[in-house]
Amino acid sequence: MVGRIEAALFAALLFFAAIALTSQAMRHSQQVRAGGEHKKVEIHDAVLREVNASGLLDEYHSKRAVLVGEIWRFDGMKMHNPQIRSLEARKARQEKEQIILEGNVTLRRLDGSVYCAEKVRYDEKKRVLDSIGPFTARKGESYVRGKDFHYELGARRTEAQKVFAHYLMEKKPDGNRSR
Secondary structure: OOOHHHHHHHHHHHHHHHHHHHHHHHHHHHHHHOOOOOEEEEEEEEEEEEEEOOEEEEEEEEEEEEEEOOEEEEEEEEEEEOOEEEEEEEEEEEEOOEEEEEEEEEEEEOOOOEEEEEEEEEEOOOOEEEEOOOEEEEEOOEEEEEOEEEEEOOOOEEEEEOOEEEOOOEEOOOOOEEO
């Protein structure tokens, strides 16, 4: 038979557990109302490799990766794949099949071209990069500045709008000019 003291202790334990759960629920609802993050997963020095039967598709490196709801957020993200040398940004977030890169976004192509923008969208399914805002591209002494760019990784084709271009022509040993 349970004594009065044991019953009182058990009731007190239930009372304090209920207070703790209520307090935690209130803090969570305040955090959600304030727009705070509720992390599901946090990973430091993360590496993600996407592969299929033909080989490596993409490789992502990040100093820190956090899953908030259904959105991955990355700090210090860098990406490699067979079509580009690297794609880097201070911050990135992945929403479904798109990655939004922000802060000193740098695309280094295999041909030596370097594209820089403050914000870029990468569509993983279509394998397309779109700058959101102005960009600068350099290859050697030549450069292009423009309103935005669209780069198809598979075709290695770039389109840009409202550009200013500065190209230097080099002479080949046979005297003909090339770009």
